[in-house]
Amino acid sequence: MTIDAGFYKPAKIGDYVWEDKNADGIQNLDENGINGIVVTLYNGAGDPVSNTTTGVNPVTGKDGYYLFDNLKSGSYYLCFDKGLFDKISPKNNSNDYSNDSDADPLSGCTVITVLESGETDLTWDAGLYNLASLGDYVWLDNNTNGLQDITENGINGIEVNLFKDVDKNGNPDGAAINTMNTITNAGKQGYYIFDNLEPGDYVVRFAPSAAYARTIANAGTDDTKDSDADVLTGLTHSINLESGEHDPTIDAGYYYSASLGDYTWYDEDGDGIQDSGEKCLDSVKIKLYKVDLNNVTGKLDTVYVGQTYSHSVLEGQDTLKCGFYEFTKLQPGKYFLIFENPDATEYLISPMEKLFNRSTDSNPSEKGNTSTITLIPGEHNPTIDAGFYRGECLHGVVWEENISNPYNKINVYDSLDHPVIGIKADLILDNNPLVSSDDRVIKSVFTDASGEYDFKNIPVGLYFVVLHLPPHLTVVNNDVGGDDQKDSDFYLSEETGQFRSHSFEIYANNDEECKIDIDGGTGRRTFPIELLSFEAIWDEQEDAVLLEWQSINEVNLNHYMIEKRAESDKVFEILGEVNAKGGLDLHEYEMLDPNVEKGMRYYYRLVPVDNDGQRNQSYPDDVIIPGDKLGVVAFPNPTRSMLNIEISGKQNQEVKIEVIDNVGRKAIRDVIIEKNSNIFERIGLDMSTLPQGNYFIKVISGLDVMVKRIAVIK
DSSP: OOOOOOOOOOEEEEEEEEEOTTOSSBOOTTOOBOSSOEEEEEETTSOEEEEEEOBOOTTTOOSSEEEEEEEOSEEEEEEEOOTTOSEEOOSSOSSOTTSBOOSOTTTOBOOOEEEOTTOEEEEEEEEEEOOEEEEEEEEEOTTOSSBOOTTOOBOSSOEEEEEEOTTOSSSOOSSOSEEEEOEEETTEEEEEEEEEEOSEEEEEEEOOOSSEEEOOSSOSSOTTTBOOSOTTTOBOOOEEEOTTOEEEEEEEEEEEOEEEEEEEEEOTTOSSBOOTTOOBOOOOEEEEEEEEEOTTTSSEEEEEEEEEETTOEETTEEOSOTTEEEEEEEOSEEEEEEEOOSOTTTEEEOOSOOSSOGGGBOOSOTTSBOOOEEEOTTOEEEEEEEEEEEOEEEEEEEEEOOTTSTTOOTTBOOTTSEEOOSOEEEEEEOSOTTOGGGOEEEEEEEOOTTSEEEEEEEOSEEEEEEEEOOTTEEEOOSSOSSOTTTBOOEEEOTTTOOEEEOOEEEOOOSSOOOBOOOOEEEEEOSSOOEEEEEEEEEETTTTEEEEEEEEEOBTTEEEEEEEEEETTOSSOEEEEEEEOOOBSSOEEEEEEEOOOOTTOEEEEEEEEEETTSOOOOOEEEEEEOOOSSOEEEEESSSBSSEEEEEEEOOTTOOEEEEEEETTSOEEEEEEEEOOOSOSEEEEEEEOTTSOSEEEEEEEEETTEEEEEEEEEOO
16 A cells, blocks of 8 residues: 555744843843744745744743744744844853853844754743943032032043953953043033943043042932042942943042142251252151041041152152152142151251241141141142251250369369269240240250260250259359350249259251350358248138248248249249248248239249348249139140149039140040039149140139130140
8 A cells, every 4th residue: 555644743933032131141030021023933945934023921921922833843943133122142151041042143043953743942032132321421529529519510521431340340351442531412511421332340430630630439329419430540330231221320520639749958047948058858758638527526537648758759760859749639628747857866847937938938847747728629839848957956064163172263164073963954945035934844854974964956946954953052153254165054043943044046056066055053052941841822711822831950041031923923022021030940930911812823932041141042832812703724834744723713613624626626535523612623634645736725614614725745
């Protein structure tokens, strides 16, 4: 028999077209099907068999479904139209044929496949995607707040670079794939755009500009109004673009940058003025700080900006001339500099701001810090200079007259005199020769085994030396013999009761030789009185100051003279005299002074006078008279460590003491004196941990407030 019949089961092929958001050719869970895409089926000979349009899967309800069924067994391939999409995804990017894309990205067609009788092959899918873009604005941030304010305009001509960020770490991978300069678009300057971009991850770099500096990044909470460029690198964060996405929020703010500088020099005469012929000084380290408002605390914070060196050398090349320095690309605002002494054993910083011409003076204080410098947009301030000079040295000797040798020259230092060992010598800056309260101890030393003392690296200024002699010694007559190298230069000051030298000028030391003519001759006292105590006390019952003292060994003593000075007075006046009782016994004395004012401080001195009218020593004390109103005295001022605060007139109230720095911040913890009946309080505050500068002591008692300005020195 030759009459046969063959049968086959119909085959099927399909079934999915989706939008490939990240263009990776793999069907991810967050990616959806696309309806309306035309799919054409061809046989192996290239003849069209049928076409269909993607739609909703009748079983799953999923978009992007298509199916060709009732097909004979044989060879077939599929072609996918892109519809409104820009590109077809890469093919065969997964080992799982059910979730990859099978269409060639250029032709849109698959490879030929063979369908067997009854076969259903639903693995023939196609991913489609659109190109992406990003941009789009660079603006002039006039107020440097990092936000696009309505009054601020765009900037043209800023170079913008686009990079791939394959590893998504925010750093460019490879060279820039596109570059453009900002332009005007729709009448608005500062526009840029990078379009026709494959979905993926990118980084944008906003290039540096000679005229501008980049503003702060990521200010505020609105990403459409901030700047995304890092201040230092100009790079943005990593930017992920999906199919068809346009991200217009990648912006950058610039501002007219400020700068300052510019010179350090060797100030030969130490006058703080850049004189002709004075040379530059290299390798001075200079630190820059910015004073910013803390938005959390509402107070000013000091922020370190950076450092440089005068005549800096970068990458082997001189960037500036000898002695010059610069800080550039600065945000407008308030700054200060600290100049570090290149050699504190050799140099001192010149006196600050001695001229109205700021371009030729020295600006830092003796500690190296300048005052606040305000920079406005676009400003260059080249007037912040620092002079350095060599300080003077001072050498002196303290001797005791050898009165037992008949050949010894009295009041003149010679080889027969004895050195006085261990005498403390204070070098005191004589700020105002007419007011002793302005004097400040700069350094203290002790005489050595030869009776000699030395001060090194002394700043330019007017000074005197004070000797702290033991009770059995006094100074001899000064300026005797006509030889400054051998005479004594000290005397007993009636104002302060100190053994002090005359005032002398210290100049810059360019010859490396010391000043050697401040010597002290001493001798034994002419009477052996020993004062055991002297006190000035407020006697509330007598409504007067009670002066009390005790002494022994009143041999050759004639009387006591009591001197008085109010806080507001400059000199002491004689209050009265009390006759000495004489002899070797213990004697007690007292005197009342009712002529005082409430709230005032008074200084007293007890001066013993011998039978020859000689007065060789004075003994001081002071007292505050309680007032009806709050009275505050703080001393010493300036202070290096302990500050004494005396309070009167607090009217049985609690007292709070605040220490505030010059920008309004509390420098140390408040001190509370609880309510009590004392009419007078004295406390000590340790200021040694505070940086050098000016502070304010605020004392509050009830409704009364008093503020005292205090200087802390190092």
